[in-house]
């Protein structure tokens with residue numbers, strides 16, 4: 001039986017580390033992609049227990065699941081809302097919405113008007129990533145329209161935000177200049193956003209001037225270091241997830257384990273990485289339905305293997321670097337069919 005062992009105590013320590021680093025900026029814990037493959041509800045429950053009061057959900061379905069765990073005393077930010085029914089859902093579940101285009105702004109205002117509430121929104125400037133966000137040339141009129149809608153009582157513009165590449169300091173500096181200009185223009189339009197947020201994991205640690213009021217951090221809270229960047233030790237974070245597998249066959253060609261391409265390992269890792277067995281490193285020869293490892297003496301069906309996340313073995317990011325991707329891509333590939341086993345689950349709050 002393969003399993004992802006998720007140590008929520010490590011999550012809690014990483015959260016403390018992130019908070020201490022970014023203070024006085026606040027932490028928004030990003031939990032998209034089923035909390036980076038670690039399992040949404042247990043992660044949110046523990047983080048909420050640790051006092052985290054901002055969650056970044058990406059989509060509405062995730063936001064609603066977060067709300068079911070936290071109850072009323074947390075803010076939940078979703079930045080992809082497509083349909084009117086999703087917008088109505090966001091308003092009904094008290095979700096803060098990221099707004100990156102004019103049509104969505106109008107739709108949210110309309111939905112809020114119909115519900116007779118002020119929808120909390122964070123306006124998104126496109127600072128260069130072109131994923132979504134209002135282009136700088138359209139921003140002044142967008143901000144003016146938002147101010148009008150705020151005055152009419154259907155929008156509460158609580159934040160301005162953007163997302164940056166975190167690939168080079170020069171690019172990020174240029175993005176920050178665009179962001180600063182957008183904030184100034186929004187204020188000139190009469191908006192008074194109290195929450196400015198721009199950075200994710202890497203910039204929140206490396207670039208203090210990027211922290212503003214809040215940082216949106218996923219990877220570092222899960223102990224996933226950046227590919228090509230500083231190590232876990234330097235960052236003082238540790239992997240929360242550890243992927244384990246069981247030996248299911250011993251053949252002349254190698255030892256077969258029950259985790260492979262179907263459960264989550266990119267087949268391109270075959271022949272390029274090693275895993276940990278009883279403290280020793282064993283080459284991973286190929287990845288198919290299962291994975292084949294180089295044999296070891298006395299290998300037997302039922303032996304346990306740590307694929308990644310062992311403190312003395314490779315991390316998800318180590319795997320990622322050998323195939324030119326990022327640790328998050330490895331983490332989110334672990335199939336829902338792989339059991340999650342949790343330690344550090346908080347006792348129920350009453």
Ligand SMILES: *Cc1c(COP(=O)(O)O)cnc(C)c1O
Pocket residue numbers: 030032163199200201202216217218219220328
């Ligand atoms: C995923 C994401 C984050 C978190 O990024 P990490 O590098 O995992 O910390 C922050 N903001 C947005 C908009 C995201 O999509």
